[in-house]
Amino acid sequence: MIKVAPSILSADFANMSLDVKTVEEAGADMLHIDVMDGHFVPNITIGAPVVKSLRKVTDLVFDVHLMIDNPEQYIKDFALAGVQIITVHAEASKHLHRLLQMIRNEGVKTGLALNPATPISVLEHLLDDLDMVLIMSVNPGFGGQKFIPAIYDKISLTRKYLSEKNRHIPIQVDGGIGLDNIKKVCDCGAEIIVSGSAIFNSDSIKETIWLMKKADEVE
Numbered sequence: 103m104i105k106v107a108p109s110i111l112s113a114d115f116a117n118m119s120l121d122v123k124t125v126e127e128a129g130a131d132m133l134h135i136d137v138m139d140g141h142f143v144p145n146i147t148i149g150a151p152v153v154k155s156l157r158k159v160t161d162l163v164f165d166v167h168l169m170i171d172n173p174e175q176y177i178k179d180f181a182l183a184g185v186q187i188i189t190v191h192a193e194a195s196k197h198l199h200r201l202l203q204m205i206r207n208e209g210v211k212t213g214l215a216l217n218p219a220t221p222i223s224v225l226e227h228l229l230d231d232l233d234m235v236l237i238m239s240v241n242p243g244f245g246g247q248k249f250i251p252a253i254y255d256k257i258s259l260t261r262k263y264l265s266e267k268n269r270h271i272p273i274q275v276d277g278g279i280g281l282d283n284i285k286k287v288c289d290c291g292a293e294i295i296v297s298g299s300a301i302f303n304s305d306s307i308k309e310t311i312w313l314m315k316k317a318d319e320v321e
């Protein structure tokens with residue numbers, strides 16, 4: 103079954119805890135939390151204090167997607183806020199190996215995100231340090247963008263590369279995914295699907311998550 107990680111970027115920020123409970127009850131596998139700083143990406147969202155407050159209202163795994171400069175400065179804050187996965191961008195640090203070690207030293211799982219233009223070769227010397235790879239299928243910064251078609255091949259290439267290296271590292275894909283393309287994304291090798299606008303703007307959050315999780319069973 104497909105793992106679905108609703109992105110709270112498209113939730114109602116004034117009623118965040120309600121929206122989080124709704125996706126939890128609807129069977130979400132984790133909660134994707136988009137952190138943006140207005141520097142790495144041209145948008146600002148939330149920081150560790152808000153994540154810490156959300157921690158009190160749900161048992162969902164917190165999957166934090168850091169779209170920020172100087173991620174090294176904030177790892178401890180997010181770990182203390184009670185998150186389980188911290189994903190950093192390959193483009194945001196000169197010292198990726200040290201950064202991933204820093205995350206694991208806090209007892210948190212690591213994810214490495216690649217912008218659409220970033221080649222997968224960056225994974226080569228980091229395979230021992232990765233618990234998840236995040237392939238961006240939009241340029242980060244905003245919800246509601248269109249999936250970039252060239253990313254289908256990138257997902258397939260990443261899956262092939264990881265298999266050849268005998269690594270069972272899950273591939274997460276983020277951006278522009280809805281009921282119309284989720285199956286194709288998973289057929290290419292994605293295991294965890296991030297989806298914001300397609301879930302929160304749908305008529306029924308519950309039904310959309312259920313249909314997404316089952317999408318790989320449809321012929």
Ligand SMILES: O=C(CO)[C@H](O)[C@H](O)COP(=O)(O)O
Binds near residue numbers: 242243247278299
């Ligand atoms: O990281 C992100 C944007 O930078 C979001 O997770 C992503 O865009 C999800 O939203 P949508 O499904 O609406 O594209």
Ligand SMILES: [Co+2]
Binds near residue numbers: 109135136167276
């Ligand atoms: Co994201």
